[in-house]
Amino acid sequence: MTMKNLEGDNMSDRISEVLQTAAHNLELRKSSSQSIARMHEQGGALAPIQLEQRRMIHREESVRQQSDAFREIRTRLLAMGGHENFVTLVVAVSPHSGSSFVARNLAAAFAFDEAKTSLLIDCNVRYPNQHKVMGVEPTHGGLIDLMDHPAIGIESIIYHTGVPHLRLIPAGKSRESGSEYFTSHRMRAVIDSLRSRYADRYLFLDGPAIKGAPDARILADLADFVVVVAGYGKDTPGAISQALSHFEPNKLAGVVFNQAP
Ligand SMILES: Nc1ncnc2c1ncn2[C@@H]1O[C@H](COP(=O)(O)OP(=O)(O)O)[C@@H](O)[C@H]1O
Ligand SMILES: [Mg+2]
Numbered sequence: 001m002t003m004k005n006l007e008g009d010n011m012s013d014r015i016s017e018v019l020q021t022a023a024h025n026l027e028l029r030k031s032s033s034q035s036i037a038r039m040h041e042q043g044g045a046l047a048p049i050q051l052e053q054r055r056m057i058h059r060e061e062s063v064r065q066q067s068d069a070f071r072e073i074r075t076r077l078l079a080m081g082g083h084e085n086f087v088t089l090v091v092a093v094s095p096h097s098g099s100s101f102v103a104r105n106l107a108a109a110f111a112f113d114e115a116k117t118s119l120l121i122d123c124n125v126r127y128p129n130q131h132k133v134m135g136v137e138p139t140h141g142g143l144i145d146l147m148d149h150p151a152i153g154i155e156s157i158i159y160h161t162g163v164p165h166l167r168l169i170p171a172g173k174s175r176e177s178g179s180e181y182f183t184s185h186r187m188r189a190v191i192d193s194l195r196s197r198y199a200d201r202y203l204f205l206d207g208p209a210i211k212g213a214p215d216a217r218i219l220a221d222l223a224d225f226v227v228v229v230a231g232y233g234k235d236t237p238g239a240i241s242q243a244l245s246h247f248e249p250n251k252l253a254g255v256v257f258n259q260a261p
């Protein structure tokens with residue numbers, strides 16, 4: 001798995017200039033005075049073997065290459081984001097390229113940093129899968145349930161994952177499309193409140209593939225940065241550029257070329 005810098009060979013210099021503008025804009029955002037969140041962990045942390053079953057990185061040498069790749073993306077996002085916590089949307093060019101895999105592990109890479117916490121939000125309302133892969137039982141519902149019934153309260157749909165500092169908001173009841181939710185003021189208010197509650201909390205939106213549905217593009221409006229996942233040897237350069245054209249250049253953090261099994 002490799003992260004392709006957008007300044008790379010096939011992208012114009014214009015984009016690298018806009019990337020710097022994005023980082024600058026974020027620096028300008030008013031700085032938060034919230035103290036670092038120290039979350040209480042329930043139960044023990046998962047063992048490396050359990051993490052591998054969940055297709056997740058850990059700190060052992062055996063997965064070093066992958067964890068380094070995710071740390072690299074983390075470094076890049078942090079360089080763009082400056083001193084503020086931010087919202088990153090992860091979307092695939094086409095289904096099954098591994099965007100949920102990348103979103104989950106990127107969130108884990110942020111959680112590895114003791115000074116940060118991360119919150120993964122499953123926004124693939126049609127095919128929600130993070131709770132299944134991560135072995136989380138969404139007993140109090142998820143994002144869609146909160147949109148339908150705000151009285152549930154945000155806190156009750158934030159679940160522990162067995163990975164210290166990493167929480168999950170499952171998608172909840174599945175729907176054909178999330179467009180009407182994602183454009184709503186309520187959704188924006190939920191994201192803003194999740195982001196501003198803890199200054200050290202980084203949000204990751206796991207979106208549906210760009211191809212064939214408007215949700216990914218709509219979700220990009222809620223995010224500071226977009227990471228696009230391309231299936232290595234599967235998505236053609238044409239399909240990748242087409243996918244990238246849907247997003248504001250100043251939000252694009254890069255393209256991850258992932259080889260799904
Ligand atoms: N680099 C990888 N290494 C191991 N497993 C992977 C990798 N990329 C994807 N997978 C697995 O492939 C399957 C499809 O990936 P997923 O992230 O669900 O794709 P998408 O969200 O793009 O549809 C999942 O079972 C996922 O765990
Ligand atoms: Mg997915």
